[in-house]
Amino acid sequence: MQATFVHATAPVLSLPPSTETPPREVTKRNMSSEPPYKVILHNDDFTPMEHVIAVLRKVIPRMSVKRAQDIMLEAHKNGKAVVTKCHKELAELYQESLNNEGLISTIEPD
Numbered sequence: 001m002q003a004t005f006v007h008a009t010a011p012v013l014s015l016p017p018s019t020e021t022p023p024r025e026v027t028k029r030n031m032s033s034e035p036p037y038k039v040i041l042h043n044d045d046f047t048p049m050e051h052v053i054a055v056l057r058k059v060i061p062r063m064s065v066k067r068a069q070d071i072m073l074e075a076h077k078n079g080k081a082v083v084t085k086c087h088k089e090l091a092e093l094y095q096e097s098l099n100n101e102g103l104i105s106t107i108e109p110d
């Protein structure tokens with residue numbers, strides 16, 4: 001009967017949002033997204049600035065021109081700059097890709 005169905009479901013639909021702590025698994029997954037490695041770009045005396053910017057944009061996904069310029073200039077002025085922070089395997093991939101394009105980069109734990 002239709003009336004019985006409506007009465008049975010209405011209280012369930014009107015329950016307030018749960019204030020319970022999320023399951024441990026979810027909390028842990030969110031916390032472990034902290035990037036544990038830094039990719040460092042080192043200055044040199046010979047690579048053209050435009051090439052550094054182009055390589056950063058080619059190797060690092062979603063790297064804007066502005067960010068690439070800022071990172072390049074920081075390395076140029078201070079000797080080194082943090083390119084990105086990410087997990088170890090990705091940091092190794094970025095380091096190898098940057099170095100294959102003629103730049104000097106290293107990785108280190110964050």
Ligand code: TYC
Pocket residue numbers: 041042043044045046047048049052072073075076103104
């Ligand atoms: N110092 C270089 C020059 O004057 C530019 C440069 C910047 C090179 C950053 C490498 O990581 C680097 N042409």
